[in-house]
Amino acid sequence: MSPETQNTAVSQALEMGGPVTGEEEKIYVASQWQLMWWRFRKHKMAMVGGAILIIYYTLAIFCEFVAPHDPLKFDPKLVFVPPQKIHFRDEKGFRWPPFIYGIKQQIDPVSYRRTYVPDPEKRFTVTFFARGDPYKLWGLFQTNVHLIGTVSVDGKIGPLYLLGTDRMGRDMLSRLFYGARISLSIGLVGVFVSLILGILMGGFSGYYGGVFDTISQRLIEFLRSVPHLPLWMALSAAVPPFWSPVKVYFGITVVLSLIGWTGMARVVRGRFLALREEDFVMAARLAGSGEFRIVVRHMVPSFLSHIIASITIAIPNMILGETALSFIGVGLRPPVISWGVMLQEAQSLATVALAPWLLVPGLAVVVAVLCFNFLGDGVRDAADPYAR
Numbered sequence: 001m002s003p004e005t006q007n008t009a010v011s012q013a014l015e016m017g018g019p020v021t022g023e024e025e026k027i028y029v030a031s032q033w034q035l036m037w038w039r040f041r042k043h044k045m046a047m048v049g050g051a052i053l054i055i056y057y058t059l060a061i062f063c064e065f066v067a068p069h070d071p072l073k074f075d076p077k078l079v080f081v082p083p084q085k086i087h088f089r090d091e092k093g094f095r096w097p098p099f100i101y102g103i104k105q106q107i108d109p110v111s112y113r114r115t116y117v118p119d120p121e122k123r124f125t126v127t128f129f130a131r132g133d134p135y136k137l138w139g140l141f142q143t144n145v146h147l148i149g150t151v152s153v154d155g156k157i158g159p160l161y162l163l164g165t166d167r168m169g170r171d172m173l174s175r176l177f178y179g180a181r182i183s184l185s186i187g188l189v190g191v192f193v194s195l196i197l198g199i200l201m202g203g204f205s206g207y208y209g210g211v212f213d214t215i216s217q218r219l220i221e222f223l224r225s226v227p228h229l230p231l232w233m234a235l236s237a238a239v240p241p242f243w244s245p246v247k248v249y250f251g252i253t254v255v256l257s258l259i260g261w262t263g264m265a266r267v268v269r270g271r272f273l274a275l276r277e278e279d280f281v282m283a284a285r286l287a288g289s290g291e292f293r294i295v296v297r298h299m300v301p302s303f304l305s306h307i308i309a310s311i312t313i314a315i316p317n318m319i320l321g322e323t324a325l326s327f328i329g330v331g332l333r334p335p336v337i338s339w340g341v342m343l344q345e346a347q348s349l350a351t352v353a354l355a356p357w358l359l360v361p362g363l364a365v366v367v368a369v370l371c372f373n374f375l376g377d378g379v380r381d382a383a384d385p386y387a388r
Contacts, residue, residue, distance in 0.1 A: 007069070012352075015203070018135075018223060023280060024330045027095035028197070035146065036305060036382040037109065039381065039382040040378050040379065040381075040382035043175055043374075043377065043378035043381055043382070045374040045378070046374050046375050046377060046378020046379070047148050048310075048371075048374065049370070049371035049372070049375045049378070050280065050375050050378075051372045052367065053368070053371050053372065053375065055107075056064055056180060056184060056368060057184060057266060057369075059177055060177070060180040060181040060185070061179055061181070061183050062137075062205065063177040063178050063180065063181050064136070064137050064138070064178075065137060065145070065146060065147055065179060065281040066130065066134045066146070066147045066148075066161070067171075067173070068132065068147075068148055068149055068171060068174055068176055069132065069133055069160070069170075069171040069174045069175045070174065071132040071170060071171065071174040071177075071178045071337055072167045072170070073133060073170065074168040074170045075165075075169035075225035076168070076169055077105070078103065078116075078159065078161075078165055078169040078383075079114070079165065079166075079167055079168065079169045079288050080164070080165060080166070080167060080175065080354060080355045081103060081116050081159075081161050081164050081165040081169070082164050082355075082357065082370055083101050083118060083161065083163050083164045083357055084103070084128055084159070084160065084161050084162060084164075084318070085100065085101055085102070085118075085160055086098045086099075086116075087100065091155030092268070097125055097126060097127060098125075099123050099124060099125050100121070100123070100124050100126060100150060100158070100160065101118035101119055101120055101122060101123060102121070102122025102124065102158065102159075103117075103118070103119060103121035103159060103161075103240050104116065104118070104119035106187040113354075118345060122158075123152070123153075123355060124150035124151060124153070124158030124159075124160075125140065125150060125151055125152070126148065126149075126150055126151050126160070127145060127148070127149060127150070127151060128148055129145055129146075130145070130146055130150065130151060130155065130157075131144050131146075131147025131149065131151075131199060132144055132145075132146040132149045132150065132157060133144065133146075136194040139295075148160070148371070150282075161173070163357055163360055164178065164355065164357040164358075166342075166345050166355075167345060167351070167355075172342075172357060172358070172360060174344055174360050175337050176339075176342070176360060177336040179338045179341070179342055179361060180338045182249065182322075182332065182336065182337060182339075182366070182367075183260070183319055183322060183323065183338045183339040183340065183365070184319065184368065186252065186253055186256070186318060186322045186338075187250070187315040187316070187318040187319040187322075188315065188318070189253050190253045190256040190257045190260060190318040190321075191257075191260065191311055191314050191318055192261035192323075193253065193257035193261075194256075194257040194264060194306070194314065195225045195261075195264060195311060197261035197264075197265070198261040198262070198264025198265040198267075198268055199264070199265075199307075200263065200264070201216050201220075201265045201268075201269050202264065202266065202267065202268030202269040203268050203269070203272055203295050203299070203300065204259065205217065205265070205269045205293070206268065206269035206270065206271070206272025206273045206276065207270075207272050207276055207291070207294075207295055207299070213269075214357045216284075217269075218263055219251075220262045220266065221264050223259065224262050224263075228259055228321070228354075229278060229324060231259060232255060232321060232324070232325055232330075233243065233325070233328070233330050235254055235255040235258065236251075236252060236330040236331055237330055237346050239251040239252070241333075243338070245332075245336040245351070247363065248332060248333065248335065248375030249332065249334065252322060252332060256318050256321045256322065259321075260314060260317065260321075260368065263314065264307075264310060264314070266305075267307075267310055269304070271299075271303045271306070272299060274297075275299050275302060275303075280298060281294060281298065281299065282300075284298050288310070305379075305382075306380075308379055309376060309380040312375050312376035312379050313372070313373070313374055313376040313380075315372050316368065316369040316372040316373060319365065319369065319372075320365070320367060320369060323338070323340035323342055323343065323365050324340065325337075325340065326338055326340025326341045326344070327340045327343045327344060327347075328342070329344065334367075338363050339361040339362075339364055340361075342358075342361040343358075343359075343361050343362055345358050346359050346361075346362070347357040359385065364369070
């Protein structure tokens with residue numbers, strides 16, 4: 001029995017004066033968050049999107065461990081190497097553990113273009129928890145153990161380029177994992193900042209009204225009337241080029257947040273206009289609560305589920321904003337690794353034609369945005385657990 005049907009049965013039982021037992025009692029005593037979770041589970045695409053995003057953020061958090069190589073390590077002899085294949089069969093049949101062949105370079109006699117083919121004479125066994133390039137996990141723990149790696153019969157570490165290499169011979173898979181940390185975290189940080197600005201500006205605008213409401217709404221209308229991409233470009237161009245990567249990261253985050261708070265402020269203002277006349281707000285005033293406490297402790301929690309739904313929809317906009325700015329060269333810059341910075345390698349049509357695997361970061365962005373949209377749809381539908 002679905003939560004809606006059970007809730008209807010509980011209401012009918014209460015109206016008729018009958019006892020409430022079993023599943024009906026479970027729905028009757030459930031909290032708002034439990035009802036939201038039961039309704040959210042019915043949205044299959046939201047569940048799938050949430051699971052994929054959990055995998056994304058897990059890989060981003062442990063990117064040093066899951067990356068096969070150092071993302072900044074380059075090899076001029078292995079430029080634009082196509083993705084390697086993992087083999088489970090050899091001339092003797094099925095083989096475990098799997099292996100990969102070495103890489104042999106050839107020159108096309110007609111076009112004189114460098115090509116790479118598997119070298120059957122060299123085999124490297126694919127193993128888990130393999131030794132490789134040294135790194136510091138989260139900048140704290142020094143180690144050289146990677147989730148996956150290769151080793152030859154004589155114990156030498158071999159190449160493992162499952163997504164190929166770029167124009168400098170750097171491993172694309174490792175850079176993809178490191179880029180996920182920047183691109184996905186900038187969405188969370190940016191939305192958090194815009195959330196604070198949106199709740200404060202929209203909340204007090206809707207609660208007090210008057211001159212403050214007029215000024216804030218005209219400011220929001222002005223910011224929303226300007227095309228976002230040119231405005232982002234103008235603000236990003238103000239970031240000094242001599243800043244460190246960390247300062248540039250936070251600078252771009254602030255730039256995205258200064259634009260993204262307007263939508264949240266509009267939503268919060270509309271809700272506050274409706275809530276400020278409610279009985280519980282009047283009761284809080286009569287109890288002696290201050291204005292700030294009424295806003296933060298009483299009014300905001302009353303529509304917290306709607307805020308969560310808005311956040312899940314705003315995060316992909318932040319990710320797309322960072323990717324677009326970095327792609328056109330006014331956002332994050334090398335040596336910082338993000339999906340937008342990686343996509344700079346794919347600006348040339350000739351390069352994409354020769355190395356189509358350089359577009360993999362774009363595919364990662366598309367999947368992340370779709371998953372956030374599915375998750376946002378599910379949370380939005382579950383925000384009102386009593387909806388029919």
